[in-house]
Amino acid sequence: MKRAAAAGAVLFWAACTAGEPTTTPDVLLITIDTLRADYVGAYGAGSQSTPFLDELATDSVVFTRAIAAASRTVPAHASIMTSQPTRQHSVGHGNGETRLLGIPTLAEYFQAAGYQTAAFVSNILLTRGTGLDRGFEQFDDRLETPELNRPHVVERIAEETTDEAIDWLQSSNPAPPRFIWVHYQDPHGPYTPPEPDQIAVASSEPARDRPLPIGRSNQARGVIPPYQALAELRRPSQYRERYAGEIHYADRQIRRLVEQAQRSAASRPLIILVTADHGESLGEARFHFMHTHTTTPEVAHIPMLLSGPNLPAQRLSAPVGHIDVMPTLMEAAGLTPPEEAGGIALGPIARGESALPDRWLFCDIGGQLSAYDDQGFLRIGGLQGAWRTPGVAAPEIAEARAQRYQWQPGGMWRAQGAGQEPLPPEVRRYAERAVPMVPLEQTPPELDERLRALGYLDD
Ligand SMILES: [Zn+2]
Numbered sequence: 183m184k185r186a187a188a189a190g191a192v193l194f195w196a197a198c199t200a201g202e203p204t205t206t207p208d209v210l211l212i213t214i215d216t217l218r219a220d221y222v223g224a225y226g227a228g229s230q231s232t233p234f235l236d237e238l239a240t241d242s243v244v245f246t247r248a249i250a251a252a253s254r255t256v257p258a259h260a261s262i263m264t265s266q267p268t269r270q271h272s273v274g275h276g277n278g279e280t281r282l283l284g285i286p287t288l289a290e291y292f293q294a295a296g297y298q299t300a301a302f303v304s305n306i307l308l309t310r311g312t313g314l315d316r317g318f319e320q321f322d323d324r325l326e327t328p329e330l331n332r333p334h335v336v337e338r339i340a341e342e343t344t345d346e347a348i349d350w351l352q353s354s355n356p357a358p359p360r361f362i363w364v365h366y367q368d369p370h371g372p373y374t375p376p377e378p379d380q381i382a383v384a385s386s387e388p389a390r391d392r393p394l395p396i397g398r399s400n401q402a403r404g405v406i407p408p409y410q411a412l413a414e415l416r417r418p419s420q421y422r423e424r425y426a427g428e429i430h431y432a433d434r435q436i437r438r439l440v441e442q443a444q445r446s447a448a449s450r451p452l453i454i455l456v457t458a459d460h461g462e463s464l465g466e467a468r469f470h471f472m473h474t475h476t477t478t479p480e481v482a483h484i485p486m487l488l489s490g491p492n493l494p495a496q497r498l499s500a501p502v503g504h505i506d507v508m509p510t511l512m513e514a515a516g517l518t519p520p521e522e523a524g525g526i527a528l529g530p531i532a533r534g535e536s537a538l539p540d541r542w543l544f545c546d547i548g549g550q551l552s553a554y555d556d557q558g559f560l561r562i563g564g565l566q567g568a569w570r571t572p573g574v575a576a577p578e579i580a581e582a583r584a585q586r587y588q589w590q591p592g593g594m595w596r597a598q599g600a601g602q603e604p605l606p607p608e609v610r611r612y613a614e615r616a617v618p619m620v621p622l623e624q625t626p627p628e629l630d631e632r633l634r635a636l637g638y639l640d641d
Contacts, residue, residue: 206359207451207490207515209292210443211507213262213363214432215255215305216370216473218461219248219483219591221429226592229383231429234437235456241489242454243532244497246591248486249543249554250460251504253473255307256280257546258459258504259314259365263287265508265523268546269612273312274619275548277474282313283620286520288508289317292361295517298354302347304338304367311622318363322346330372331409337367340435347439351446359450359515364439368432369462371410371471375427379434383426387419394418394470401475403468410471421471422464453490453514455507460484477552477561479589482545490514493532499591501554502528503543542608553584553609558598560584560609579605579613 219225222232224239225246251261252268252275260266260273264285268275272283289299300320308314308323315321324346325336347364354360368375393416397405406416415421436456444452461481463469473481486502488510489495505525512519513527530536542553549566552559562584565576583602589595605613 205450206296207453208359208443208447209297209361209453209511209515210440210455211262211288211361211363211511212366212436212439212454212456213259214366214369214429214436214456214458214485216460216462217429217432217458217485218464218480219246219458219485221369221426222485224487225485227426229385229426231383231426232433233430234433234440235485235487238440238454238456238489239487241495242487243489243493243495243528245486245488245502245528246497246499247501247554247556248457248484249501249503250458250482250484250545252546253460253475253477253481254547255305255459256312256314259308260312261504262457262459262507263289263314265505265519265525267505267524267544267612268548269544269616270524272617272620274616275546276619278307278312279622280619281311281622282316285522287314287317288511289361289363291317291508291512291517291520292515293317293319295515296358297361298358299361300347300350300354301363301365302343302350303363303365304340304343305365305370306335306337308365320350322350329409330374331411337370340366340368340432343367344435344439348442351442354446356446356448360446362443366432366435369425369428371407371425371462372412373410373421373424373428373471374412375424375431379431380424380427383423383430385419385423385426387423391417391419400472404470406470407472418465418470425462425464425471451491453488453493453511455486455488455511457486457504457507458484474547477545477547477550478587479559479591479595482552482554482559483591488514488528488532493529496532498528498532499556500531500538501541501543501556502526502538503554505543542606542612544612551609551613553606553612558586558588558595560586560603560606562605562609562613565613576614579610582610582613584609 221227223236252258254277257268260271273280299318301318302322325338329335396411400407466480509519509523509527545552551562586599587595588598
């Protein structure tokens, strides 16, 4: 990391605490894998799947238009941890075959400021080779539960991840402040909620939705991806109901975690930010129960809740994104976000001290890119080779055109305008600026084998 930058954070901390409250806050970052915003009650879900998050939302700044940096787990988390959009960090659009290099992380800033740091992850793609472990004294990536249809893919269910995080909170030193990141793999498919959670969200959706065949590939339209297949279930509504059940299960575990974080913080303030890495297609454009393939709202629109002292509860509709997480948490904890941050601290926005500038927020998977503003989004495809020659604009970008879509949170998106239009200059500049992606240095052999089986690595 850039040691000078981290040292700067410490110096600033020493300077800025002089006239400020002396109690530094604990900071809890929760990321939920594959959680679409519209399955959260506070975002309009009718399924009762998130009683705890809805309670938390009443005390939080609810960002109603939060956009994921990618619809893939590792790039999205890399943007959360570095405040850089997908094309500006070395993970790029890679999802298990690239790693983070050269940019200080949120955890490193907190560590340099004297925080105890710990992370608990539950997805095989987030294990330590990605570089996302940097700055964490404890990085718990012990995953042992085989997935239902892919036994070589291990994960960790929410209850076990929560148990580990609670143990750490209880045993950590009460003197220094804590930064803790907990990642939940539920509701990522296959959707297998415990029975009580499934019952809790059982819907009265009509049973006449047309059954789908099981596909041969995890990336095909009009089918149930094989890794998602559940016994004899074939109707989309049965899957959507179980997806909501998984969310209900995660929500129950998040309640346990937050209650312990509050107990451990004791008299110390507690800042909580809850978000998702990306959403999930549940039939949009005939893609069922999958992500990674597109940048449209069903995968790009994520929940984002922020609570803590001096953060007045409200609903804010200005577009925000993963790149805002680092500056937001640093500012809320009294640290100065680095000048290089790509995002904006959202606390001053929530307090009415400043306004968000006009800007685009990018959901980016390499070959396809969507740029979101407060009206809708522009979608640009055909960028496959744009990462080939870093620093040099690829021909795809010179010729790229975008289609504008109208979108309101909770609503369907639809094409707007006369058709393909030239890229706005800021969008073109973003697309041209891709930094080199850095391959994983050393993958543990067993992880390598699993990634290859998933199709992430070439033979
Ligand atoms: Zn994910």
